[in-house]
Amino acid sequence: MDRFIINYNGNKYQETKKYLKDFIEKSNYECIIEPFGGIFGFSRYYYLLKNENKNLKFMINDIDSELISFYKELKKDFEGTLIKLRKKFDDITKDMTKDIELTKYLRDKDDCKFIELISKSIRGTYSISKFNTKFNNFMKKKEEYKNMFERTKFYNMDVLEFLKLIPVKKNNLIYFDPPYFNSDNSYYNTYMDNYSDGTTCYLTILDFFIKTSHHCIFVMNKIDIINHIFKEYYHQEYEGTYQNTTKKKKHHIIYTKNI
Numbered sequence: 001m002d003r004f005i006i007n008y009n010g011n012k013y014q015e016t017k018k019y020l021k022d023f024i025e026k027s028n029y030e031c032i033i034e035p036f037g038g039i040f041g042f043s044r045y046y047y048l049l050k051n052e053n054k055n056l057k058f059m060i061n062d063i064d065s066e067l068i069s070f071y072k073e074l075k076k077d078f079e080g081t082l083i084k085l086r087k088k089f090d091d092i093t094k095d096m097t098k099d100i101e102l103t104k105y106l107r108d109k110d111d112c113k114f115i116e117l118i119s120k121s122i123r124g125t126y127s128i129s130k131f132n133t134k135f136n137n138f139m140k141k142k143e144e145y146k147n148m149f150e151r152t153k154f155y156n157m158d159v160l161e162f163l164k165l166i167p168v169k170k171n172n173l174i175y176f177d178p179p180y181f182n183s184d185n186s187y188y189n190t191y192m193d194n195y196s197d198g199t200t201c202y203l204t205i206l207d208f209f210i211k212t213s214h215h216c217i218f219v220m221n222k223i224d225i226i227n228h229i230f231k232e233y234y235h236q237e238y239e240g241t242y243q244n245t246t247k248k249k250k251h252h253i254i255y256t257k258n259i
Contacts, residue, residue: 016045019238019254020217029215030055030171035159035205037062042175042217047148048141058148061155061162068156075149082142086135093128163208176205176218206230215258222251230255 016024024046030053032043037060050056062068074081138145155162159178166174206226209216220226222237233255 016042019236023259024049027173028053028171029173031057031059031169031173033059033166033172033174035061035162035174035176036178037154038064038067038177042177043152044148047151048144051144051147056151058152059155059166060152061157061159063156063158065156068154071149071152071154075152075154078142078146078149082139089131089135160204166214168213173215173217174212176209176216176220178202178205178220180221202226209233209255209257213258216256217259218255218257220253220255222253227253233257 020042028050029046032046034040034043040058040060043058043060047056047058060071070081155165157165166172202220205218206229209218209230217235218233227234235254235256237251237253239251
């Protein structure tokens with residue numbers, strides 16, 4: 001809920017804007033498909049550049065059932081859902097005059113999780129002003145996003161089952177943005193089950209990537225052996241940065257198929 005509504009821009013979204021801008025501007029796909037949807041940064045950026053294409057559709061899948069439920073709620077009642085989000089935040093923070101430090105007391109409060117989701121910044125501080133800024137930025141694009149949601153179908157499926165639903169059409173593009181290979185992110189472990197180490201997931205998806213006739217883009221962190229095996233699909237390599245963290249830069253690889 002928080003990441004999309006407050007105009008959250010993840011690393012892959014920033015990378016899409018920087019490294020794939022020329023590709024997106026020159027392409028003319030009718031349907032963009034993201035099996036690992038998350039905040040669907042690629043689709044958002046593609047839409048913002050291509051929203052005059054009246055035939056443009058989106059298929060967004062994610063294994064996080066709460067996230068997809070929220071997207072569906074937003075699609076059903078766009079204005080009303082935004083009003084409820086704004087009201088809840090205002091009710092929680094009405095007596096707060098400064099940013100919040102995450103203490104044990106706050107962790108035990110029912111409202112803490114909501115505040116954490118929508119306004120977390122670095123070093124355990126929750127910024128009221130940060131939420132307001134991001135919410136207002138989102139509202140400036142409200143009509144565009146509302147139109148995009150009307151063009152989008154949301155799915156909450158295992159990625160392998162979702163791939164079976166994709167219609168074979170020349171003007172479809174599948175954008176794979178899976179969790180980082182062998183990620184130690186506990187969030188991924190919670191939702192990925194047997195995919196938590198990335199191995200099964202990556203091997204299966206890469207096998208699909210080889211065999212499919214679809215146009216595909218696959219973005220992943222740098223794994224030398226996989227990079228060697230799939231060198232014929234190599235598009236480019238670059239360093240990805242991590243905003244608001246102390247993590248070092250990592251190399252990312254973009255593979256393309258039938259493009």
